[in-house]
Amino acid sequence: MSSRFRLFDRTAVMGSGYIFAMVNRMQMLYYVLILPKHLIHPYMMAGILGVGFLSQINLLILAKYLTSNYFVLGYRGFVQLFSEKVVRLFAILGIFFILIKVIVTTLGYVEIVHQFMFPSMKTSWLIFVLMASGFYIASQGMEKTIRLSIIGFLATIWVILVYIPYFLPPIAETHHLYPLVPGEVSLHSWYGLLMVWSALSGPEYLVCLGPWIGPKEKILKGMSIGNALSVFEYLVLFVACLLYYGSPYLEKISFPVVNMIRYLQSPVFERVDLILISLNMIYFLYLIALFLLCLYGAIRIAAGRINIKTNRKGFLGSVIAVFICMLIINGWFWREGEELNVWVTLQLWLGAITYLLVPSVLVIAMRWKRGRS
Amino acid sequence: MKIFLSILCILLVFSGCSSPFVENNTVEEIAPVTFWSLNKGEGGKLEITTVVPPVTNEKKKLFTLNVDLLKQGKKEFNLRFYRELKLGQLRMLIINEKLAKKEVITLIDTILSDPDVSPRLFLVLVRGSFEDFLEGERKVQKNLDYYLYRMFRHYERRNQGEMSIVNLHEFMEKVYSHYSDPVLPIFKADKDNFTYEGTAFFNENKYVGSINKREDQMFQLIANDHYLKNLPIPHLNVSLGQVRSKVIMQVDDQFKTLNIQVKVKGRIDEYRGHRNILSRSEMNRMTHDIESYFQRETVGLVKETQRLKIEPLEVGAHTLSPLVHPMTRREWLDHYEKMKVHVKYSVKIEPLSL
Numbered sequence: 001m002s003s004r005f006r007l008f009d010r011t012a013v014m015g016s017g018y019i020f021a022m023v024n025r026m027q028m029l030y031y032v033l034i035l036p037k038h039l040i041h042p043y044m045m046a047g048i049l050g051v052g053f054l055s056q057i058n059l060l061i062l063a064k065y066l067t068s069n070y071f072v073l074g075y076r077g078f079v080q081l082f083s084e085k086v087v088r089l090f091a092i093l094g095i096f097f098i099l100i101k102v103i104v105t106t107l108g109y110v111e112i113v114h115q116f117m118f119p120s121m122k123t124s125w126l127i128f129v130l131m132a133s134g135f136y137i138a139s140q141g142m143e144k145t146i147r148l149s150i151i152g153f154l155a156t157i158w159v160i161l162v163y164i165p166y167f168l169p170p171i172a173e174t175h176h177l178y179p180l181v182p183g184e185v186s187l188h189s190w191y192g193l194l195m196v197w198s199a200l201s202g203p204e205y206l207v208c209l210g211p212w213i214g215p216k217e218k219i220l221k222g223m224s225i226g227n228a229l230s231v232f233e234y235l236v237l238f239v240a241c242l243l244y245y246g247s248p249y250l251e252k253i254s255f256p257v258v259n260m261i262r263y264l265q266s267p268v269f270e271r272v273d274l275i276l277i278s279l280n281m282i283y284f285l286y287l288i289a290l291f292l293l294c295l296y297g298a299i300r301i302a303a304g305r306i307n308i309k310t311n312r313k314g315f316l317g318s319v320i321a322v323f324i325c326m327l328i329i330n331g332w333f334w335r336e337g338e339e340l341n342v343w344v345t346l347q348l349w350l351g352a353i354t355y356l357l358v359p360s361v362l363v364i365a366m367r368w369k370r371g372r373s
Numbered sequence: 374m375k376i377f378l379s380i381l382c383i384l385l386v387f388s389g390c391s392s393p394f395v396e397n398n399t400v401e402e403i404a405p406v407t408f409w410s411l412n413k414g415e416g417g418k419l420e421i422t423t424v425v426p427p428v429t430n431e432k433k434k435l436f437t438l439n440v441d442l443l444k445q446g447k448k449e450f451n452l453r454f455y456r457e458l459k460l461g462q463l464r465m466l467i468i469n470e471k472l473a474k475k476e477v478i479t480l481i482d483t484i485l486s487d488p489d490v491s492p493r494l495f496l497v498l499v500r501g502s503f504e505d506f507l508e509g510e511r512k513v514q515k516n517l518d519y520y521l522y523r524m525f526r527h528y529e530r531r532n533q534g535e536m537s538i539v540n541l542h543e544f545m546e547k548v549y550s551h552y553s554d555p556v557l558p559i560f561k562a563d564k565d566n567f568t569y570e571g572t573a574f575f576n577e578n579k580y581v582g583s584i585n586k587r588e589d590q591m592f593q594l595i596a597n598d599h600y601l602k603n604l605p606i607p608h609l610n611v612s613l614g615q616v617r618s619k620v621i622m623q624v625d626d627q628f629k630t631l632n633i634q635v636k637v638k639g640r641i642d643e644y645r646g647h648r649n650i651l652s653r654s655e656m657n658r659m660t661h662d663i664e665s666y667f668q669r670e671t672v673g674l675v676k677e678t679q680r681l682k683i684e685p686l687e688v689g690a691h692t693l694s695p696l697v698h699p700m701t702r703r704e705w706l707d708h709y710e711k712m713k714v715h716v717k718y719s720v721k722i723e724p725l726s727l
Contacts, residue, residue, distance in 0.1 A: 115488060116488050118396075119488060120395040120396050121395070170532065173546075173550075173690075175552065175687075175690040175693045176550075177695075178693040178694060178695050178699070179693070179694070179695060179696065179697060179698050179699060180695040180696065181695070181696055181698070183698040244546075245546060245549075246546055246549065246550045248549040248550060248551060249545065249546050249548075249549035249550065252549065259492070262491065262492055263491075263492050263493065263542055265491075265493060270491070271491075
């Protein structure tokens with residue numbers, strides 16, 4: 001049985017389309033839904049553009065590693081670059097980062113579903129359903145999971161058209177967009193910028209997918225387009241929220257994007273928000289599956305079992321461990337309704353830090369290695 | 374297989390053996406009410422009224438409950454009626470004027486925080502007793518609640534300037550916006566009639582006053598819809614139709630004067646005076662009369678909002694620009710209160726064709 005269960009096989013290399021879809025959907029994860037509330041002021045539109053530009057520079061640095069020979073080798077590349085012990089240390093750190101990311105993404109999404117779709121349902125059921133589907137997708141193997149990115153992208157990108165009515169009268173009030181210059185820059189604005197940066201994080205996990213993506217020349221192109229599209233989507237969402245709520249009201253809404261969608265009415269189906277929340281699940285699930293695979297890989301590296309074949313039991317065991325962590329956090333430490341609770345704040349900082357450090361550390365290590373040899 | 378079983382066991386422990394779905398929406402067992410009418414009850418309580426069942430062909434009943442909390446009404450209702458009340462189809466919230474004077478925002482907040490209720494819920498103020506109207510009309514008109522909803526929806530959709538129709542979101546957005554104050558339509562209800570009375574003004578979230586039907590026309594023209602399908606001026610024996618307005622508000626740099634320029638275009642629907650309006654000079658005189666009438670009325674309306682120190686006309690929004698940092702609401706209102714108002718109308722009337 002275990003001989004057929006291969007998670008990390010490679011039969012083909014995914015091109016720029018997959019990279020583009022993956023980067024874009026990674027950047028559209030949970031934080032986007034709460035971002036407008038923390039940006040508040042119209043002049044933060046410039047903030048989004050600015051941080052988007054910085055993110056592009058960061059991707060250029062990341063691309064330096066992704067186009068190197070180390071990247072294609074995957075795990076062995078890391079071992080060549082660092083030593084095996086260091087890689088294991090990194091893997092242990094990675095387990096922690098990925099775990100928090102998966103947990104916050106899942107619980108955040110579950111909270112939205114719970115608040116808007118099934119208020120009377122136990123959240124542990126929702127977590128179970130998400131994790132079980134995530135496990136199913138992930139158990140198809142890394143290659144198929146990456147292939148799903150295009151489907152996840154195509155199934156959800158059209159949602160941006162739904163926001164068009166918010167740019168037109170009578171919903172839109174132009175004077176909500178003024179003033180465009182900041183009066184005083186408060187700590188809160190800096191926090192908003194940090195949040196944009198953290199929301200844009202995610203592409204750094206591409207370093208785990210070495211053997212599957214390529215060819216070299218197309219990687220940067222795919223990432224850049226993905227990043228640009230994400231920045232554009234951020235802007236559309238933020239401006240739509242501003243036009244719809246106005247800054248003072250926006251500050252008081254806990255899930256601005258979801259609440260905004262509730263205003264739409266279609267003659268056929270009244271609660272458009274339910275459809276859109278469910279649609280989001282497609283790429284949330286896909287990314288949860290991807291991160292579960294990365295996590296499993298990291299566990300194998302950390303445990304020094306990289307050369308042993310993958311088996312169903314081990315993978316299921318690690319998924320169950322994640323699931324139990326989630327239930328514990330959800331039961332005791334997750335405070336619903338307060339959307340910037342400890343965990344979300346923790347992930348905010350961790351996301352920002354990994355996105356900042358992973359590319360530069362790798363590139364510095366490469367330089368250093370080249371200098372020595 | 375063992376592992377899967379053990380997962381299920383863990384889950385059952387966590388979920389406490391209950392079914393994950395608690396809500397039950399079988400149509401025969403629920404009462405999806407379409408409106409709630411709120412009134413001031415005895416001893417500081419709330420009086421909630423609704424008509425059930427709203428959908429099926431049963432005999433309709435009027436339910437009135439005296440409760441301390443709004444949501445308590447839902448529970449009390451379930452304990453008394455054989456169907457379960459559901460708020461998913463709630464379309465109108467009808468608040469009595471007396472209650473509105475005391476509190477509006479707490480009621481609206483409660484409704485807003487319910488994920489079942491759409492932010493498109495219509496808010497209406499009622500003077501008199503809506504309950505009496507329901508009691509009287511229920512026997513004559515079977516689907517009364519539905520037709521009332523259709524009425525609001527009809528006038529909301531194209532902003533055709535008969536009534537100020539306001540929904541939950543619009544109201545809340547204006548409550549929080551520094552440079553505008555919310556308004557609500559106000560209706561008068563008695564045993565036989567339910568009549569549009571004008572627009573009720575709010576100062577942020579406090580109900581402060583209302584304007585009557587005549588003044589309301591000016592409000593629709595310069596602030597709310599910028600369109601009136603029908604504008605009778607009994608004073609001049611004339612009625613205008615399809616009136617469209619373009620408003621330019623300018624506040625000078627020192628915030629001392631407010632200039633309002635309104636361009637109005639319409640046509641004469643009806644004339645019962647003694648002028649020969651087919652002649653050009655008579656027509657010009659007539660236009661001039663209409664202009665000065667509009668000016669007088671508009672100045673009156675603006676003065677009223679200045680007196681109440683409120684901003685339903687959103688004059689302040691015209692002072693905003695992309696590069697200037699806005700002042701606070703209080704500062705602005707202090708300026709606004711003392712502002713001199715100049716109103717200039719230019720009316721263009723399409724020639725009468727017979």
